[in-house]
Amino acid sequence: MSRWTxxxxxxxxxxxFVVTGANSGLGLVTCRELARAGAHVVMACRDVAKGQKAxxxxxxxVEVRPLDLADLASVRAFAAELDGPVDVLVNNAGVMGVxxxxxxxxxxxxxxxxxxxxFALTGLLLPRITDRVVTLSSSLHRLGRIHLDDLNTExxxxxxxxxxxxxxLANLMFxxxxxxxxxxxxxxxxxxxxxxGYAATNLxxxxxxxxxxxxxxxxxxxxxSADAGALPTLYAATVADLxxxxxxxxxxxxxxRGHPRPVGSTGASHDPAVQRALWARSxxxxxxxxxxxxxxx
Numbered sequence: 001m002s003r004w005t006x007x008x009x010x011x012x013x014x015x016x017f018v019v020t021g022a023n024s025g026l027g028l029v030t031c032r033e034l035a036r037a038g039a040h041v042v043m044a045c046r047d048v049a050k051g052q053k054a055x056x057x058x059x060x061x062v063e064v065r066p067l068d069l070a071d072l073a074s075v076r077a078f079a080a081e082l083d084g085p086v087d088v089l090v091n092n093a094g095v096m097g098v099x100x101x102x103x104x105x106x107x108x109x110x111x112x113x114x115x116x117x118x119f120a121l122t123g124l125l126l127p128r129i130t131d132r133v134v135t136l137s138s139s140l141h142r143l144g145r146i147h148l149d150d151l152n153t154e155x156x157x158x159x160x161x162x163x164x165x166x167x168x169l170a171n172l173m174f175x176x177x178x179x180x181x182x183x184x185x186x187x188x189x190x191x192x193x194x195x196x197g198y199a200a201t202n203l204x205x206x207x208x209x210x211x212x213x214x215x216x217x218x219x220x221x222x223x224x225s226a227d228a229g230a231l232p233t234l235y236a237a238t239v240a241d242l243x244x245x246x247x248x249x250x251x252x253x254x255x256x257r258g259h260p261r262p263v264g265s266t267g268a269s270h271d272p273a274v275q276r277a278l279w280a281r282s283x284x285x286x287x288x289x290x291x292x293x294x295x296x297x
Contacts, residue, residue: 003259004235004239004259005231005259006036006231009033009034009037011038012038013038014038015038015039015040015087015088015131016039016041016042016084016086016087016088017034017039017040017041017086017087017090018044018082018088018089019031019041019042019043019044020067020069020090020091020092020093020118020121021045021092022041022043022054022092022093023045023047023050023053023054023064024054025199025226026092026196027043027093029226029227030092030234031043031062032058033230034060034234034237034238035058035059035062036059036060037238039087040061041061041063042082043055043062043065044065044066044078044093045064045067046067046070048064048065065078065082068104069093069117070113070117071104071105072105074104075117075120075124076120078121079121079124080124082125082128085129085130086125086128086129087129087130087131088129088131088134088237089129089133090136091122091136091171092233093114093118094114094136094167095109095113095114096110097160097161097164098160099160100153100160103116103117106152107285108151108153108158108163110160110163110167111152111163113167114164114171115167115171116282118171119282119286119288120286120287120288122135122178122290123286123289126295127291127295129189129295130189131189131190132189132190132192133175133178133189134237135171135174135175135191135192135193136171136193136194136196136233137172137175137194137195137265138164138171139195139197139198139254139256140164140168141168141169141171141172141265141266141269142165143161143165144165144169144268145166145169145268146169146278148278151166169266171193172269173269173271173275174275174279175191175193175245175247176191176193176270176275177275177276177278177279178191179244181290181292182295183244185292187292188295189244190245191244192244192245192247192248193236193246193248194232194233194247194249195232195248195249195263196229196233196250197224197229197249197250197252197255198224198229199224199225199226224250224256224258228250228258231250231260232248232249232250232260233248235248236248246262248261248262
């Protein structure tokens with residue numbers, strides 16, 4: 001069996017993709033390959049100037065729009081100002097291992113940006129999505145535990161890597177629960193999840209501690225490239241017959257590197273009661289409700 005690469009992306013002419021966190025790293029590679037395959041790509045970036053500079057080096061149909069996932073007002077503005085249908089939404093952006101902080105809406109930074117921002121964006125764009133939603137998780141979802149009574153780490157001591165693990169577990173559980181809801185609504189849409197393995201990006205440089213130096217050395221010596229890390233996302237976003245609910249990651253040792261294939265996840269990620277409870281809390285926190293009636297077959 002051949003190993004899937006970006007060269008295997010089918011033509012995407014006439015299709016529109018929205019990619020968050022698009023100005024660097026995995027997001028930029030994702031945009032580059034989708035545009036190369038003929039798609040129109042909306043690069044959703046917190047820093048528009050950096051996004052425009054990155055877009056200038058791409059070949060194909062791309063546009064840059066402002067989106068700050070750490071600010072629900074920005075998420076709502078992005079969704080309101082975006083025109084036309086969206087075939088695929090790629091929830092790629094994220095922060096990792098950052099110091100304790102709060103989003104504009106008072107959420108813990110990693111949970112608010114990685115999960116709640118994408119939850120709200122997906123719900124607001126859902127009436128215009130025609131094919132699928134791809135949400136990036138991480139192999140570090142295995143560290144995570146969903147603290148339903150303290151999602152924003154207001155009562156517990158803040159530990160950056162456990163907070164990151166919770167946010168990535170939340171991403172994965174959101175992707176699974178969204179697929180459950182698509183099936184229940186007899187929807188034609190699909191929800192996928194992906195993780196890049198250990199890929200060298202600037203995601204690893206924002207701890208504000210000595211860990212940045214350690215992670216930088218790891219990027220040089222151990223990590224695969226951003227081009228390779230983006231392959232699971234591209235696979236999840238473009239393989240035509242991929243079943244909804246698929247989680248895609250690298251096929252190498254420990255899923256740290258390699259070519260994309262469907263992979264498994266922790267038992268905790270498949271807990272239906274916690275999936276539903278997390279969804280309900282996410283609706284409460286963001287004020288966004290999903291209208292799946294219009295997605296039915």
